[in-house]
Amino acid sequence: MKTSTSEGKHGIQWTAQNQSDDLDFADDLALLSHTHEQIQMKRSHIAAVSGSVGLNIHKGKTKVLKYNTENTKPITLDGETLEDVESFTYLGSIIDKQGGSxxxxxxxxxxxxxxxxxxxxxxxxxxxxxxxxxxxxxxxxxxxxxxxxxxxxxxxxxxxxxxxxxxxxxxxxxxxxxxxxxxxxxxxxxxxxxLPVEEEIRKRRWSWWIGHILRKSSNCITREALTWNPEGKLKSGRSKNTFVVFE
Structure with a gap:
């Protein structure tokens, strides 16, 4: 993954100096990019690198979620069009265009x-x-x-x-x-x-989740997410186009 995303900046801005290219969990991979060209380039590069070591991307399990864009160009892999979806389940949770919970x-x-x-x-x-x-x-x-x-x-x-x-x-x-x-x-x-619902959730966050996060290094993306705020200010009109590809 590091080899596939090390060339150029094709992710979403995370901090002033860093971009977030992907979110990984075991063999599940989420790629993040702002434009169609960037995500297509990243997708092709990863397919080539993984193929060189005998790993193949499952096209049927690879989905594309486009947010806030009118671009209808398909994302392809080896000549096959990947499916566009409105929402899907990732690691047991629903991901959709609306965001939130x-x-x-x-x-x-x-x-x-x-x-x-x-x-x-x-x-x-x-x-x-x-x-x-x-x-x-x-x-x-x-x-x-x-x-x-x-x-x-x-x-x-x-x-x-x-x-x-x-x-x-x-x-x-x-x-x-x-x-x-x-x-x-x-x-x-x-x-x-x-316990009241809000108390139960708060208890879970402190005892289950935050403890794991605080053990990470200070520059780890999960640790930064606790206090992260988007860079810059909101502009009038629609936000930048963002393509998200999940496998």
Whole structure:
């Protein structure tokens, strides 16, 4: 990868001196560029370098996401056009043109709701204690689906509210509390030994995510991302065209 991106500046501006050409995780690679020509050049170079050591790029798994551009020219590899997409799943999270976390949160709530409904019979079994409810239902719903990778996502007041409403609804159903019964959120959380959503996400960030990041060197891109701000100022009109290719 370093050999393929070492010639010229074809990435997106990261700091005053550095550009970000790619994001890597194991054998998943995301290439970043501002123009069609740059991304095509980078794509061809990487294909040539990887081919020289016996590695081939899977064309069917390589997708192109174009943001804020009217350019309709296709990105090709060995004469074949790579598929343009509106969104896709990368490392378990949804990436789309809108950015942010709205699509991902909507999907997470949907998956958590499906899991909750599968365990509905457990909730309706009144002989179970609150602690049994928690171990059989809440932990499964909350940790596995609802807040999966929540420490990595951008959170807004609207997103927190959506997650909180769903979680509280699950808690009320678990305790067989009718919708007309008045009970405060704080009392509901106390009775089920749960943390508020924003507190749970904050706890995950400090104990799971930030600890890993702070162990990185000071010039590592993941460490810089904690305090990173885009260079320069916003200009009137649309922003620069950006092409993103994910494999």
């Amino acid at each position: 709205d699509a991902e949160v909507k999907t997470r709530i949907g998956k958590a709701r499906a899991a909750f409904l599968q365990l509905k019979n457990i909730c309706n079994f009144k002989r179970l204690s609150v602690n049994q409810y928690q171990s059989e239902n809440l932990q499964y719903e909350r940790q596995t689906f609802l807040l999966y990778a929540a420490e990595n996502r951008r959170t807004t007041t609207t997103i927190i509210k959506k997650v909180k409403v769903f979680k509280n609804s699950c808690l009320r159903n678990t305790l067989n509390i009718h919708w007309s019964d008045t009970i405060s959120n704080s009392l509901l959380w106390k009775r089920t030994n749960q």
